[in-house]
Amino acid sequence: MDAMIFKEKAMDLGLALDDDKLAKYERYKDLLKRANETMNLTAIDDDEGIYEKHFYDSLLSVKYFKYEGSLCDVGSGAGFPGIVLKIAYPDLEVTLLEPLQKRCRFLQSVIDELKLNKIKVINKRAEEYSEKREGYDIVTARAVKSLDILSELCIPLLKVDGHFVILKGSSGLKEIDEAANALKILHMQSEGIYEDKLPNGDQRVIAIYKKTEKTNKKYPRHYSVIKSKPL
Secondary structure, three states: OOHHHHHHHHHHOOOOOOHHHHHHHHHHHHHHHHHHOOOOOOOOOOHHHHHHHHHHHHHHHHHOOOOOOEEEEEOOOOOOOHHHHHHHOOOOEEEEEOOOHHHHHHHHHHHHHHOOOOEEEEOOOHHHOOOOOOOEEEEEEEOOOOHHHHHHHHHHHEEEEEEEEEEEOOOHHHHHHHOHHHHHHOOEEEEEEEEEEOOOOOEEEEEEEEEOOOOOOOOOOOHHHHHHOOO
16 A cells, blocks of 8 residues: 555545645654664554555544544554544544653654644553543554453543544454453443454454443552453
8 A cells, every 4th residue: 555545545434634644644654664673663664564554554443433532542652543543633632652661752753753733642551640540532552452451451541421442453353252341340331343454354343432430440450460360
């Protein structure tokens, strides 16, 4: 997938990407490739792979969910989906939550280079980030942790009536089934589970959950406990 096909595919998702946004994606791609030479940001660093498996994949959920308000991208890594969504939706208020300092430096360099506003990087683990507990309209995460673990890390950051947007690969339906108890304990109500594919045929599962009640203050537990005894 090149930049022009990416633009066409985004249009199919309902996103009209103007020249400025396309230039930002192109520059982001170049920054990612350059940084990846000296740090392990992604195993996919060819132009076509970045456009399809990082950028388009990060936007696929817009077919099923409208992004507005404030968003926290948990375990943002190289900025997927947080920075990709921010470029597409300039008014979206984005927090990139990332525990590794070197990745935080990369994220900040992209923000500075692309002159993005209303976006910040927080160098913390999700279970330690209490400053914005129940403070976000949307929380999402991509390619990090199994869902039964991820739910307890993400949901305490959501406002009541906020949305947890789950982005998973071919194991998504199985993970959702295994996380059913955690999602119930954390007061999440399903608003849709969708199966989709990337242009290359890779399977994706996108699930949207709405938070119906405040999270009990005992959650999230210490990460070692979450990992050893998922809800």
